[in-house]
Amino acid sequence: MDTVTSSGGMVVAPHMAAAEAGAEILREGGSAIEAMIAAAATIAVVYPHMNAIGGDGFWLIAEPGQDPKVISACGPAGSGATIAAYNRAGHGTVPARGPLAALTVAGTVGGWQKAFEAAGSLGGRMPRRELLMNAIRHAKEGCAVSASQQKLTEEKLAELKDQPGFASVFLKDGKPLEAGSLMRQERLADTLDQLAAAGFDDFYRGDVGAEIAADLERIGAPVTKADLQRYEARIRKPLKVATKAGTLFNAPPPTQGLASLLILGLQDRLPAAPPESFAMVHGLVEATKRAFLVRDRVVTDPDRLPEPVSPFLEDAWLDRTASEISASRTLDWPVKSALGDTIWMGAIDAKGCAVSFIQSVYWEFGSGCVLPRTGITWQNRGASFSLHPEALNALEPGRLPFHTLNPAMARLSDGRLVTYGTMGGEGQPQTQAAIFVRHVLNGMPVGEAIDAPRWLLGRTWGDANTSLRLESRFDPDLAEALKRAGHDVVVMNEAYSDTMGHAGMIVRGLRGGLEGAHDPRSDGGAAAA
Numbered sequence: 001m002d003t004v005t006s007s008g009g010m011v012v013a014p015h016m017a018a019a020e021a022g023a024e025i026l027r028e029g030g031s032a033i034e035a036m037i038a039a040a041a042t043i044a045v046v047y048p049h050m051n052a053i054g055g056d057g058f059w060l061i062a063e064p065g066q067d068p069k070v071i072s073a074c075g076p077a078g079s080g081a082t083i084a085a086y087n088r089a090g091h092g093t094v095p096a097r098g099p100l101a102a103l104t105v106a107g108t109v110g111g112w113q114k115a116f117e118a119a120g121s122l123g124g125r126m127p128r129r130e131l132l133m134n135a136i137r138h139a140k141e142g143c144a145v146s147a148s149q150q151k152l153t154e155e156k157l158a159e160l161k162d163q164p165g166f167a168s169v170f171l172k173d174g175k176p177l178e179a180g181s182l183m184r185q186e187r188l189a190d191t192l193d194q195l196a197a198a199g200f201d202d203f204y205r206g207d208v209g210a211e212i213a214a215d216l217e218r219i220g221a222p223v224t225k226a227d228l229q230r231y232e233a234r235i236r237k238p239l240k241v242a243t244k245a246g247t248l249f250n251a252p253p254p255t256q257g258l259a260s261l262l263i264l265g266l267q268d269r270l271p272a273a274p275p276e277s278f279a280m281v282h283g284l285v286e287a288t289k290r291a292f293l294v295r296d297r298v299v300t301d302p303d304r305l306p307e308p309v310s311p312f313l314e315d316a317w318l319d320r321t322a323s324e325i326s327a328s329r330t331l332d333w334p335v336k337s338a339l340g341d342t343i344w345m346g347a348i349d350a351k352g353c354a355v356s357f358i359q360s361v362y363w364e365f366g367s368g369c370v371l372p373r374t375g376i377t378w379q380n381r382g383a384s385f386s387l388h389p390e391a392l393n394a395l396e397p398g399r400l401p402f403h404t405l406n407p408a409m410a411r412l413s414d415g416r417l418v419t420y421g422t423m424g425g426e427g428q429p430q431t432q433a434a435i436f437v438r439h440v441l442n443g444m445p446v447g448e449a450i451d452a453p454r455w456l457l458g459r460t461w462g463d464a465n466t467s468l469r470l471e472s473r474f475d476p477d478l479a480e481a482l483k484r485a486g487h488d489v490v491v492m493n494e495a496y497s498d499t500m501g502h503a504g505m506i507v508r509g510l511r512g513g514l515e516g517a518h519d520p521r522s523d524g525g526a527a528a529a
Contacts, residue, residue, distance in 0.1 A: 041135035
């Protein structure tokens with residue numbers, strides 16, 4: 001896979017329409033933050049199976065020479081989302097689809113507002129209408145259905161087709177829209193047009209918010225107008241870990257950013273491994289297991305953490321835990337895994353401002369509910385809550401759900417800046433580690449690092465498989481070595497599998513030159529300004 005270069009700015013995204021929308025803003029003099037708002041709005045229209053404005057988002061924004069800040073744009077459970085209410089409705093777990101799955105406030109548009117304010121504080125002057133222009137056009141005039149949208153609609157049709165509003169937007173004569181056919185979303189175009197005119201805050205406290213609340217009440221979802229009116233995205237400090245390569249950053253709880261940093265923090269303390277060797281893959285998989293054990297013990301709503309997370313990123317814990325990783329044998333597995341689908345996008349402008357961004361509806365098409373007055377697909381992020389009162393992530397009104405989302409960034413010791421990430425639920429921390437090690441530590445060009453065969457320990461994309469899956473392009477001898485060490489290896493039939501997520505990366509050199517690429521497993525790419 002080729003690496004795209006630029007001496008100006010760059011945007012990478014899993015759909016080229018989104019990458020081009022962002023790059024167009026950069027060419028017009030906008031910042032990386034403004035470019036990402038444009039890309040975020042566009043990707044919500046053209047890649048609706050993976051994200052929507054009825055979902056959540058997280059931002060890492062780094063001004064030149066500074067550590068990044070986090071915009072945490074995730075919404076809490078609605079006022080009607082109580083364990084007792086779900087038990088009375090006959091549920092022992094939170095439903096994955098339907099109105100009772102649409103139980104959290106959608107935070108992503110609140111994140112756009114915080115990002116818009118951040119861009120303005122840095123001198124940004126791009127009007128909202130210009131930022132949303134491409135998204136509105138694609139929604140109103142139509143966009144081509146992607147192959148992945150058709151495939152996932154077919155796979156999940158039985159659980160989606162009868163959800164409120166779904167068929168009217170995403171089906172034709174009861175069947176999934178075919179790849180390449182034109183998909184129009186007129187109500188969503190009207191909603192985006194209203195946000196461009198009235199402001200992003202209108203989603204929560206204006207006309208759009210009133211329409212959303214009315215639709216949610218009509219279908220029986222637990223989120224109220226008051227829940228929307230109370231919502232505001234938050235600015236937070238990132239988590240970070242120091243490695244020999246540099247300082248790595250990620251989003252704090254309720255995301256699994258901690259796990260992503262722990263994997264690379266542990267890998268940094270293991271013996272040096274040759275590129276693409278048994279030692280490299282085995283070491284990262286074993287680091288992943290330790291990271292997930294910590295994540296599942298402590299990551300929840302940041303106001304409800306059972307213990308601080310920062311000690312896990314310090315030398316004492318990392319040194320001790322790395323010393324426990326065997327170079328030849330595995331830790332017993334599996335443990336419970338997390339699901340989730342989403343998109344990751346990155347942008348860097350000519351001044352060196354960088355953004356790592358992720359936006360999601362959790363499972364493909366989220367709850368499956370499409371609100372008729374606004375055309376908004378609502379997330380099912382609240383399906384990650386437990387209906388057991390003593391659980392770490394127990395359902396409660398106002399509580400933030402656990403998030404698989406975690407955008408990544410790194411400031412390297414040699415002066416390079418790296419923004420990177422992926423979609424793919426449980427696979428996100430693993431793929432982040434794979435592309436980071438391949439490019440930063442092993443010197444692979446960005447495109448090759450993303451193209452190279454990947455592995456996945458645990459579940460993603462609604463798959464209950466907990467084995468260690470390898471794409472078929474891996475050396476068979478490596479697969480056999482992993483089996484001998486005790487890994488439950490499954491070699492997939494696919495050379496490039498959607499199961500492995502859609503990754504991207506942009507690297508800014510010390511003199512400002514950019515290298516970037518996005519995953520051949522997706523419908524996207526890199527667009528230079």
